[in-house]
Amino acid sequence: MLHILHQIAKTGIKSETAPTADEDMVVVARLQKTILRTLGRALTIRHIDAGSCNGCELEIQALTNPYYNLEGIGIRFVASPRHADMLLVTGPVSKHMAIALQRTYDATPEPKLVVAVGDCGCTGGIFGQSYASLGGVASVIPVDVAIPGCPPAPRALLQGILAAISAYAPPVAPAVDRAPVEPTLRPSDGPDAP
């Protein structure tokens, strides 16, 4: 036990300041105000690998290391889409994962955000579209923010995640305002969303 405490003390605090949101990554901005009103400053994320090479997963995992300390800024990964506010989806979407991705999306309560991760999640990347690959995440579910990169570095991931919840938000987020959420939030959404 002393060893452990000693190591913790010796390591010190490694966490770095989070980057600011990169609003260039925002594809569609509609939900943010509602999300912030509903969530305050906490965000839960469900990750879905829809057919990636595992490169993006490694960088998403890195977000929880002490340097990026995702939980320190109120964001954490959850085990079920039913507990999630945001889906972080890596691609390309393989045809074999399309149904599972759609079901996971359907299981996520409104209001929900979708962030497509990596070149493959954005466009299909090097795998493109084929007999086995549907390409980018937007070909199956609506995407709010797209984070390019192969894979995107953890800081870029953070910038994209923050963009999804902070872009177009009021300067001071009302942390305890729990106004009811409109039931239908995505009338114009579809696979063709830009």
Add this chain to the structure above:
Amino acid sequence: MNVSPLGLAASSLPCTMPAQRCRVSSGQLLSACRLAWERGGALVALWASDERDLGRGFAVRVLLRDGDGLTLLEHTLPDEGARYPDLSPIFPAANRMQRSAFDLVGAVCDAEDQRPWTWQAAWPIDRFPLRRDFEVSPAWAPGQEDYPFVRVAGDGVHEIAVGPVHAGTIEPGHFRFQVVGEKVLRLEERLGYAHKGIEKRFESLSLVDGYRLAGRISGDSTVAYACAYAQAVESIAACAAPPRAAWLRALCLERERIASHLGDLGYVGNDGGFAFGLSQFSRLREDVLRLNDRAFGHRLLMDVVVPGGIARDLCAEDAALMREQCASLEREIAVLRDIYDEHAGLQDRFRGCGQVTRELAMKLGLTGLAARASGLPDDLRCDFARTPYDALGVRRVTHTDGDVAARVSVRFDETFESLRLVRAMLAAMPDGDIATELPQTPASRLAIGCAEGWRGPIFIALESGHDGSIRRCHPHDPSWQNWPVIEHAVIGNIVPDFPLINKSFNLSYSGHDL
């Protein structure tokens, strides 16, 4: 393997390790596999190709490995109706490879198990994507198959279905448990969810450009795949990367191993209920990735290894940082290892958990890191050492227990050995060019590239087409061999130990599903 007792004539096969190829009849295919098995050999890979345009029907290729090197057995099926013999009674790992060869090429195996493996109703079951006359129809929507899992019946037996979307940040796959209480009676895996048509995609790329795709077969082993691919291209072109490039490739391969082992050591600790381990090891892994980015321009080292050499040289300043990092990692990991070893709760979870005995490992063809933890010493870096490993001498790491604790121990020892190797490479790295220009590549030449990745040996069978194109590329991940072994490793364990056992193997989904 000496194939002359079988009356076979072997010709040489371009590869960086000793390799030969021979044409075999179906009877000879079986007897060659039996002979290999009796002499301690193992099945590396089995794949099929459409060669009807060459007037040869379908080719089934079986790659074997023993102490002498590789032997490629090539069998021809003259038409669609022909069958090749079932090799799974000799090499159980052949089962899924045979099923996948049917799903993708339509080469029929004379096996009892005719269930699909890679196919999941995304295209008609009588169409075969890797055939040359295959055409995609936009009408094919993702479908759902009714996969016949084997069920266990009895009082109190129930079924748990997990995946393809998992609770953690990991790849997609499905696990079907048959349990009584908490005890696992049987586990059946259903993979293929990450199938994105990599082999077909290769055929639309040039030999020179294919390295980018090779580096994305399994992102955690990008260096190993890119090395294997680059070597295969160089074997086809009959050239070699300059010595400095060979040393830098090995340096990257070892840094990939270090980063990966650090990540796994953290996650295995975490799955054992010890979050401190994950914080500490993920911090160290991040340090390695950041220095990768600084030195080579990419955190995971993607696109650094290219056919002909390496894309970026290592400057003296970064080399000095790497030396310092080796020293600090050695110190830190030694402290953490003591903490792991002395933590009673953690050791209680690790010891005896998910055990694979040496006999079982041999029988099922377990390979790579997991095999070394079960007492099988194979390591391409030692068995067929080439530049720079021949000059440095890699200390082989093995363990005998075959449980989670053993796989953790092998990771610790291999990390220390890789740190030693990185230092030795930095000390003795030759100067000179980092890339050579590739000569024109001849058509219709088959070569094998290989590299000992952190997970195990990675092979790429590459066949050139006209004008520098790729005719066929079959990448082979050690996960093909090791996934079926997990089904055995969990028997009799409790369900909550499955994540720990699975993580201690940490196999690839993408590299397997292709």
